Amino acid sequence: AAQDKGRNTYQFYAQSMNVALAERLSLESDLRKALERDEFLLYYQPQVDIRRWDVVGVEALIRWRHPERGMVSPASFIPLAEELGLISAIGDWVLRTACRQQVAWRATGLDVSIAVNLSAVQFQQPSLTAHIAEVLQETGADPHKLELELTESTAMQHAENAVTIFHQLKAMGFRLSIDDFGTGYSSLAYLKRFPIDTVKIDRAFVKDLASESEHAAIAIAIIAMAHGLKLRVLAEGVETQAQLDILREHRCDTIQGYFFSQPLPAELIEQLIVNHRRRQRSSGSSPDSFLLAS
Ligand code: C2E
Ligand code: MG
Ligand code: MG
Numbered sequence: 001a002a003q004d005k006g007r008n009t010y011q012f013y014a015q016s017m018n019v020a021l022a023e024r025l026s027l028e029s030d031l032r033k034a035l036e037r038d039e040f041l042l043y044y045q046p047q048v049d050i051r052r053w054d055v056v057g058v059e060a061l062i063r064w065r066h067p068e069r070g071m072v073s074p075a076s077f078i079p080l081a082e083e084l085g086l087i088s089a090i091g092d093w094v095l096r097t098a099c100r101q102q103v104a105w106r107a108t109g110l111d112v113s114i115a116v117n118l119s120a121v122q123f124q125q126p127s128l129t130a131h132i133a134e135v136l137q138e139t140g141a142d143p144h145k146l147e148l149e150l151t152e153s154t155a156m157q158h159a160e161n162a163v164t165i166f167h168q169l170k171a172m173g174f175r176l177s178i179d180d181f182g183t184g185y186s187s188l189a190y191l192k193r194f195p196i197d198t199v200k201i202d203r204a205f206v207k208d209l210a211s212e213s214e215h216a217a218i219a220i221a222i223i224a225m226a227h228g229l230k231l232r233v234l235a236e237g238v239e240t241q242a243q244l245d246i247l248r249e250h251r252c253d254t255i256q257g258y259f260f261s262q263p264l265p266a267e268l269i270e271q272l273i274v275n276h277r278r279r280q281r282s283s284g285s286s287p288d289s290f291l292l293a294s
C-alpha cells in the first residue's frame with residue numbers, strides 16, 4: 001500500500017508537471033502571436049507632485065489582453081518574453097506606442113511626460129540607442145518629455161555599461177530613472193556616476209511605511225540620499241493618506257499609486273488629468289491651501 005501511495009504521488013506530480021508544461025507551451029505560442037494579433041495595450045498611471053498636487057507625468061504599463069485568459073500580468077509575461085527573445089519587439093512596440101501617445105496628447109494641449117520601462121535584455125543590446133533614436137524620428141516625440149526607467153538591479157548588474165548608455169540617452173534629451181530602488185544592491189559610487197533624474201522607491205518600502213518602522217527608516221533614508229545627490233524621489237505604490245503624510249513630511253517629491261489612481265487606458269487617464277486640473281483651478285486651491293487643508 002505504501003508503494004501504491006508512492007506511485008500515486010509520483011503520478012500526481014508527473015501529471016501536474018505535464019499540465020504546467022502544456023500550460024507554459026500554450027502561453028509561449030500565444031505570446032509569439034500576440035504582437036501581430038494586436039493584443040497588447042498600454043495603460044498609464046499618473047505621477048503626482050506632492051507639493052503642487054498636479055500630475056506631472058504618467059508611467060506606461062503594458063497589458064496583454066489574451067482572448068481566453070483575459071488580462072495577463074506583465075509580471076508573468078515580461079520574463080517569458082525575455083526568455084523567448086520577444087522582448088525587443090515588444091519593447092519596441094511599447095516605446096513607439098508611448099511616443100505616439102505623447103504626440104497625440106501634445107496636439108490636444110495635454111502636457112505630461114511619459115515614463116517607459118526598459119527591460120534588462122533591451123538594455124544589453126548594442127543597438128539600443130540607435131534604435132531609440134529611430135523611433136523618436138519616426139514619431140516626432142519629444143525626448144525631454146520621455147523618461148526611461150531601468151531597475152536598480154539591472155543598472156547595477158551592468159553598471160559600467162549603464163554609465164555609458166545613460167550618458168548617451170541623456171545626451172539625446174531623455175530623462176532617466178532608477179526603478180524599484182532599495183531592492184537591489186546599490187553602489188553609491190555608481191549611483192553618483194549615473195546621470196539620472198529620479199529614484200523610484202520600491203513599493204515594498206512604501207507598503208508598510210505607516211506601520212513598520214524599519215521600512216519607514218529605509219524609505220526616509222532613500223529620500224535623504226537622493227536629495228543629497230540632487231535627485232528627485234518618487235514613491236511607488238502609495239495607497240493611503242497615512243503613507244502620503246509621512247512621505248510629504250520627509251519631502252518626497254512625487255508619488256505614484258492607487259491612492260491617486262490605478263493605471264488606466266489612455267482616454268480615461270486623459271479625462272482624469274483634465275478633470276483633476278480643472279478641479280484644482282476652480283477650487284482656487286493654491287499649493288499652500290492644499291497643504292493646509294490636507
Ligand atoms: P514597475 O515598473 O515597478 O511598475 C509598477 C507596478 O506597480 C505596476 O504593476 C503597477 O500597476 C503597480 N502599482 C502601482 N501602484 C500600485 C499600488 O498602489 N498598489 C499596488 N499593489 N500596485 C501598484 P504592473 O503594471 O503589473 O507591472 C509590473 C511590472 O512589469 C512593472 O513594475 C515593470 O517591471 C514590468 N512592466 C510593465 N510594463 C512594462 C513594459 O512596457 N516593459 C517592460 N520591460 N516591463 C514592463
Ligand atoms: Mg517602472
Ligand atoms: Mg517599480
Ligand code: MG
Binds near residue numbers: 180
Ligand atoms: Mg517592479
